[in-house]
Amino acid sequence: MILEWVRFILAGGCFAVGIVFMILSVFGVNRLHHALNRMHAAAMGDTLGILFVFLGLMLIRGFSMSSLKLFLVILFFWVASPVSGHMISRLEAMTDEDLGEMAVLEFDAIGADGEESPIAGEEELEHESV
Amino acid sequence: MSRRRDNYETSRWKKFLRWEAGEIDPLEQGVEIQVPSVRDREKASDPGDVFPFEDIEESGMYGDRHEEDEAVLKSRGIRFFRRFYCVMSVILCLGIISVLLWTVLYLPPFGNAANPANNEVPMRYLEKGLEETGAVNAVTGMILDYRAFDTFGESCVLFIASCCVLALLRIDAASGDREKKRLMDENDRLFEPKNDIILQKCACVLVPFIFIFGIYIILNGHLSPGGGFSGGAVLGSGLILYLNAFGFKKTERFFTERVYRRVTVCALSFYCLAKSYSFYTGANHLESGIPLGIPGHILSSGLILPLNICVGLVVACTMYAFYTLFRKGGM
Amino acid sequence: MTEQAYDILLLGSLIILAVLIIASMIRSFLGPGISDRIIAINMTGTMVITAIAILSVFLEEDYLVDVCLIYAMISFLGVVVLCKVYTGVYLQKKKLKPDFGAIADNLTHQGEECRERDVRDNKGRHAAGEEDGK
Structure with a gap:
């Protein structure tokens, strides 16, 4: 009986932490001003919020097939969420017209050496491999 | 003013x-x-x-x-x-x-026992379904055994839709160089970022798991919720993710128009042949002569498993074909 | 006793999640740029996945976890495809170079504008100073 209550308190703590992270991320997305800042707030909910809520669910379910699947969901999120953040930030960096006014970035390391035009010819267009 | x-x-x-x-x-x-x-x-x-x-x-x-x-x-x-x-x-x-x-x-309330949908037909399906079709999942038993011809029509609708998109959006190689050049210039696909190493590594990790998950959903269609349509959608989305990460050149090595045509036609004709025996048995789908097996095993419930695989293949190919046709105008 | 406590816990977090979903949908309506909308929709998807997972425990239906996995996959795929498509559309309209050159182009373009504006301001100031001097 006491063990049951310990489990409940642990799960409830995990839930509370996860929900607090989600509230923070929603607050940040609605409150911050630029898309890059908003992305940072959203990524927190994507990783830590999901982690703690799903840990609580796994504690409730115990060892079973469904808690293994919940763990898979966490793994998937921890792999996929940074990549989607990377894609969004890249879109923002390419399309934001006012980016230079709020951030100073150095692009010498990357090198802007793409001399050829993208519409040069089909052979050049299709070399997509590494 | x-x-x-x-x-x-x-x-x-x-x-x-x-x-x-x-x-x-x-x-x-x-x-x-x-x-x-x-x-x-x-x-x-x-x-x-x-x-x-x-x-x-x-x-x-x-x-x-x-x-x-x-x-x-x-x-x-x-x-x-x-x-x-x-x-x-x-x-x-x-x-x-x-x-x-x-x-x-004015619709009747959800789940009410007095609804007009609660007549003798679902009662019969729920009571006799397991013993007649051998599928634990009653929904799969219904759509792929009792009403398999209906599902065949749905798969054909998918195929016809992709054919129509192909006829409308395909950029024909034989329509002259200038036309092709103009269409290529207008395509925004050429401007999108390629060779994103982060996305490629992520896709290397994720795409096999997505495929395995889709195959699991298709093969488990008669045991758990899922089946051909949802599993095929998962497979198709895995293909689209791979395409987004690696570009058209890599996917054209294994998925061309010819592969699409062969897979779809084979799956649809197998479905048609497997289910057309009911024309000879007086519209009775149930007596196929294939042993039903033990309910709950993977190899059970007669024809439902191969039909699920057919539907899954058709759906996956159609999703991928839609994406490539709208994106590039060809496969 | 514990089951009631679990029910209250799960239901309470479901209600909070529903409020959060609405709050993040507001950003997707308001958001001035396309990337703001994509961020908000991605986060809405995260909340929905969490809600589905909590429902799967609350209703004790294991298959809802499969729905979770598929939802996560589709939302990730959606973000990737939308980002690529919108980047392509933008670069095509601006006739910029693809890939990292685009970011550099974007920034150097803005740098030139800023420099031009500075030069213009300085000229104005010089002119004003000369007028004052005269």
Whole structure:
């Protein structure tokens, strides 16, 4: 009986932490001003919020097939969420017209050496491999 | 008229008026990324702040001024007709929405025992389904055994839809060099970022698991919720993720138009052959002669498993073909 | 006793999640740029996945976890495809170079504008100073 209550308190703590992270991320997305800042707030909910809520669910379910699947969901999120953040930030960096006014970035390391035009010819267009 | 230049150029009501006069396409401005020139950017303000229907009362004023400005449409009749058409389309849309919502009020409550859908047919399916079809999942037993011909029609609808998209959107290689060059120039696919190493590594990790998950859903279709349609959608989305990460050149090594054609035709014809015996047994799908096996095992419930695989293949190929056709105009 | 406590816990977090979903949908309506909308929709998807997972425990239906996995996959795929498509559309309209050159182009373009504006301001100031001097 006491063990049951310990489990409940642990799960409830995990839930509370996860929900607090989600509230923070929603607050940040609605409150911050630029898309890059908003992305940072959203990524927190994507990783830590999901982690703690799903840990609580796994504690409730115990060892079973469904808690293994919940763990898979966490793994998937921890792999996929940074990549989607990377894609969004890249879109923002390419399309934001006012980016230079709020951030100073150095692009010498990357090198802007793409001399050829993208519409040069089909052979050049299709070399997509590494 | 004194404050007419302030905020109203970008307000939604002004946009609506301009759309009504046929000047702009609101979807083009609202959904797509705008590419403002320097002058526009200085002038424009944030369009999201203005409440859409705040200044309806002032519509007469703006409408009058707009009529004065317009010199393109000479004929008054055409102008009246366009305006009438736009307003009536909005009214018709709102009317249809309200009628549909009004109908929802009169639907029977969800899950009520006295609903007209609760007659003897679902009772029969639930009571005798496991013993007649051998499928633990009653829904799969229904759609792939009792009503398998219906599902065949659905798969054919998918195939026909992809054929229509192919006929409409395919960029033909034989239609001349200039046409092809023009279409290639207009395609925004050429400008999108390629060879993103982070996305590629992530896809290397994720795509095999997505495929395994899709195959699991398809093969477990008669044991757990899922089946051909959802598993095929998962497989197709895995293919699209791979395509996004590695580009068309890599996917063309294993998935070309010919592969698509062969897989789809084979799956559909196998389905057709496997289910057309019911023409000879008097529209009775149930007596196929294949042993049903033990309910709960993977290899059980007769023809349901191969039919699930067929449906899954068709759905996966159709999803991938839709994506490539809309993106590139070919496979 | 514990089951009631679990029910209250799960139901309470479901209600909070529903409020959060609405709050993040607001950003997707308001958001001025396309990337703001994509961020908000991605986060809405995260909340929905969490809600589905909590429902799967609350209703004790294991298959809802599968729905979770598929939802996560589709939302990730949607973000990737939308980002690529919108980047392509933008670069095509601006006639910029693809890939990292685009970011550099974007920034150098803005740098030139800023420099031009500075030069213009300085000229104005010089002119004003000369007028003052005269």
